[in-house]
Structure formats: structure tokens, C-alpha cells
Amino acid sequence: MERRHRVSMTDIAREAKVSPATVSRALNGHPTVSDKVRRSVLDAAERLGYVRNLGAVSLASSQSNTVGLLIRDAGNQFYGGLASRIQAETDRYGFDLLITAGGDTLESQERAVRNLLGHGVGGIVIASGRVAAEAAEYSARFVPSLVLGTGLELPSLSSVRIDPHMEAGLARRVVDHGHRSIAVTASEDPLASTLHARTANFLTELVVAKTDTYIVSFSEQGGVDELGRQVDRALADGVTAIMAGSDEMALQILEYLNISGLRCPQDVSVTGFDGIGAYRSSLLGLTTIEQPVDELAHAAIKLMSRHMNEEHAQTAQILVPGRFVKGRTLGMAQTSD
Amino acid sequence: MERRHRVSMTDIAREAKVSPATVSRALNGHPTVSDKVRRSVLDAAERLGYVRNLGAVSLASSQSNTVGLLIRDAGNQFYGGLASRIQAETDRYGFDLLITAGGDTLESQERAVRNLLGHGVGGIVIASGRVAAEAAEYSARFVPSLVLGTGLELPSLSSVRIDPHMEAGLARRVVDHGHRSIAVTASEDPLASTLHARTANFLTELVVAKTDTYIVSFSEQGGVDELGRQVDRALADGVTAIMAGSDEMALQILEYLNISGLRCPQDVSVTGFDGIGAYRSSLLGLTTIEQPVDELAHAAIKLMSRHMNEEHAQTAQILVPGRFVKGRTLGMAQTSD
């Protein structure tokens, strides 16, 4: 248990009676090393409890086998789940993965990118609903970078996300249930690019369908009271369905309705987005879209692998379909007229 | 957007017309640098888009300002939330944070530790319900290490977790509701040390209270069918309450009861554990214990800071109280006799 002098390649070289260069080659599986030597080097490394200094490796080789993942908040089910799947994919590809949380401001995001870069990552995946475009572009100045699961549109960067047709399709379903006055949530945070894109996609479809639209704006600070006021006002104006930008928001709305004695979907329909974890529970019965987390992670790392290996890989915008989750919170509009 | 030659301290030195040594000192806020020189160095660094190579830093200084966090799975609300709070705390302390996911096997966990170590972290926080003690001890051989939010007991390592009295207290409440035949979930995964400890704590209290106890064993693979069989058997044997090791398990049980037409708590009571995120929703109404995520993260980083700064800081076992969440899934036992 006592903390020893960190063992280096030199120690192994001494132990195995070869040169440091040979140790390096043996450890890296270089083919020109004789089996006998390789064996004894590996033995010595094991015996001494050797841990490779990755910083020194990337310093000396000026290339890196590790990819960095920038997420805003692992506490968010969607991004947490994404991180978890990304880890599985990088494992498959033999990459090391370093994760860091980006925070909510441009400054803290650039700090996070610098942190990753400073640890010598060879590529960065940015998975955060609230990225400043500047942070992504900053990252791209140094290593192949890719934006994942986000509404952010940057023609110069590769991106992987759910097909926006899913959002349009959800809106169409709401319309098809007879709703003609529909509220959409909107975030007040200017950095919440994913939510903004979602809101815009919902609205576009609703406007095309010639329905009345209504905005319920969400502020992080507002709390339940502010949310309640907004919902009340919307209902008073005749809204019969609310499309939330995320399951989390949808759940907050459902809780408020419940407290107020309003029934869902009889009095008002509610839809969510993400369809992950507990929000998927049949007990909640939320009508929502399930994000294709596995496919998103898979496509992202596949693409990243290409970017890291080919000098001038084409940037690509990949769209992955999601899945509609029926639930019980979307019902037919009551024809009160 | 084009990827340039990575700028180094030498480049800054040339630009600012000073020596690399001075650049280093200026960047590190060394007091012996004249204001004028410092200014021009900082300017040059900014202008050139300098990113410090942290690997080289820790290589040269053989000390590190970054702490590593090993979590099993960011997709798990509890650990995801913990990661998110840990980030906030390390930010406060001025540490950099590197996160990596450990996986489920001893081998992948040691790999994760080596990855962190290889990137030169100065300390490691292990937050995973399924740690092999060996992985934690391996980590402790190299840097100050600390186990967080876990049932794992290692006298040689510092640890921070929820006070086990919370588990006992929950069991006592169930008993106080008149239940005399109570099932407890148990995981079949030998590495699930947190769940095992929880199960043991529940059982101890139940046995002390002289109730009949019953085990519902949970396997990752079993699926709903297997779970249903187990629950049915327990109920047939007269069980009137089920204490789940986590909210996630509790929710699965509730879903099964719902499908089977059984009411909770009228037919059977169910309790959870963790009380995080969507599981806390009043719509679910789960009776559970809320883990003190903020306090856990705070205590962990405070302790880690001490371990990293003082040569021989005392190892400590810190217990943080949680909070009982009343919910609606725990009711009085029906006196059918």
C-alpha cells in the first residue's frame, strides 16, 4: 500500500538487462523484437508494477490514442447515457477516453477544451446541449472535433445527431390528434442551442400545419411557480397541448398539472423528448421521442476514428433516426366548440 | 479553422523576446517576474493561441494539479449526478478534473486507473458501486485515493458515503408500518459491493426487529419475467413490503406490480434508494432515501485536497446523513390475520 517511486522504462530496462529503446519497442508490440526479449521485458514490467506515462508518450511521439469527451453535465440522463455509450465505443476501437464537464459559459467550455488538449487528446467529441459555437471552433483549431447530439449547426465541423424529422414528426402527431392551439417550451438560456433548435423545429411544423402556436418560456431559476403561471396563461388562451423540449421539462409540467388538479391528456396533452432512463417508465407513460443513444455514440466514434486516422477526412453531418414512444400523455383534442 | 503547428513555450519566448524559463515563470505567476515582462508574455501567449501541454508540465514538475474520477457508468443517475457535483467542487478548488468510466470487471477497472495515472493525475476518486477492492488498492499504490458513495470498506483507504444508519432507519420505518414479512432485493453481481452492503444493512435491522425476511434476487440479464416470478413467489409467501436497493430497482418492481394489477401500497409496499432526478418525481411518489449528493461531493474533494497537499494525511471514513423522502409507496401493512 505504500507509495513507491514511480517505475519508469529505465527501471524496466535495468531489470530486463536491455536498453530503454528496446523496452519501448517491446511494450509497443513492435515486430522487430525477439520473442525472448519481449517476454522478459513484459515480465519485468509486470513485476515492477509499471504504469506507462501517457503524457510522456504523446510528448515524444506527438500523436495520441485518446479521445476527449466534453459533456455539459453528466447529471443529465441524456448526456450521461451518451457518455456511457461513448465509453463502450472507444473501448471497442481501442481508444482511451477522457471525459470532462464543460460548464455553462463560453469561458468554462474553452477551459475544458484546453484541459483536454493539454492532456494530449487526439480528437474531441463535444456532447452538450449548451455549447457556444466558439468553443467548438476553438477545439477544431487544434484537433479533429465533432459535435454530438446537439442542435448546433457548424458547416465546418462534423456532427452527429438525431434526425430533425423526428421533431417535425412529433409535432405532426400532435396536430393529427386534433390540436389546433399548441404551446412549445422555449429556454431562456441563449446557449441552449439544442433546445432552441428543437423549439424551432416544432414551431416550423406547427406553423406549416396552420395551428395557433404559443410559447412557454423556461428559465432555470423561475422554479415551479413561474412555470405554473406560464402554463395557466397558455391554458387560459385555449392551448390544448404542450410540446416540451425535453422529458425533464415535460415531467415538470405534468407535476404542475397534477398539483393543479388538471388531467393529462383529458385537459391538456403533453409530449416530451429524449426517452431515456426513468423518463421512459411505463408508470409515467410519457409520449415522447427516444433518442437513439447507441447509434449516436456508434456513429460518432466511427467518424472520429476516421478523422483521427485520415489526414483530410471529409466533414460529415450524420442524422440518426429516433423512435416514437406512444405513452399516454398525448390524447385527442376535446372539441369544445 | 486550419490546424496549425501547436505553439509551445519556445514560440512565446521568441515572440516576447525572453527565455523559455521566463515564459514558464510568467505563465505560472511566479512572483519574481517583472510586471512588464509578465504582461508581454501573457500577450504573446494569447496572440499565438497557446495551449499548455499538461503532460509535459507534470513530467517536468513531477506533481499534478488534476484529480481523476473513476465512475462506473455516467448513465446511472446517482453516479452521473455525483460526477456533475464533483466537477463543481474541483472547479472551486482549482483542480482540473479527468473522468473515466471503469466498466464492470476488475481488469477494465485497473485499465481505467492506469489510464488516469498515465495522464498524471495527482489523486483518484473512485465512485462506483461495483469496484473490486483490488482496483482501489491498486490505485492507492500510486496516488492518494478515495472511495466515494460506495459500500466498499477498506480500512487503508479514505472513504465518503451516506451514513448506513439511513438504511437501518428506512428498514425501521417499514417495520413501524406494521410489516412483519419483508423482502429485500439482492444483486447477483459479486462486484456490486454497494448493493450488497445495502442489502446487509436492511437485513440486519429487519432481523433485529424480528421480522421474517425474504430475498428477491436481481440479475442484470433476468429481465422483467424473472423479476416478476421472484416477486410473485415472495407475495405468495406472505411478503407485504419490498425494500429495493435502488430507485431503479424499485421502479422496475412498481412497473411489474402495475402490469399484474397489484396496487402499491395497498397490496404491497415498495421502497427505493437514491432519490435522485426523475426518480424523485412526485408523480412516481416513491418512498425512498435521498442521497446527499452535494455533501458527498463536497466532503470528497475537501478530503482529497488534504491528501494531495499533506504528505501523510490521516485516512478518514466520512459518513454523511441522507434525507428520508416520504412518497406514497410505503403504507401500513394489511392485518389479514
Place this chain on the structure above:
DNA sequence: CTGAAAGCGCTTACAG
């Protein structure tokens, strides 16, 4: 207050 030099742990042409 500043610089020249050695060294941290590695890799990689270059010889042999």
C-alpha cells in the same frame, strides 16, 4: 529579476 542547462519519461530515426 532573468537565462543557460539539465532532466522528467518516453519515441524514433540512425547506425550497427
Place this chain on the structure above:
DNA sequence: CTGAAAGCGCTTACAG
């Protein structure tokens, strides 16, 4: 197949 040597980007006594 193996070794000696230079160098990656930094820090830090040691001189001045």
C-alpha cells in the same frame, strides 16, 4: 534484432 542519442514541452535549481 538492438543500442546510443536527440528531442518532445516543460520546470527548476544554479548562476549571475
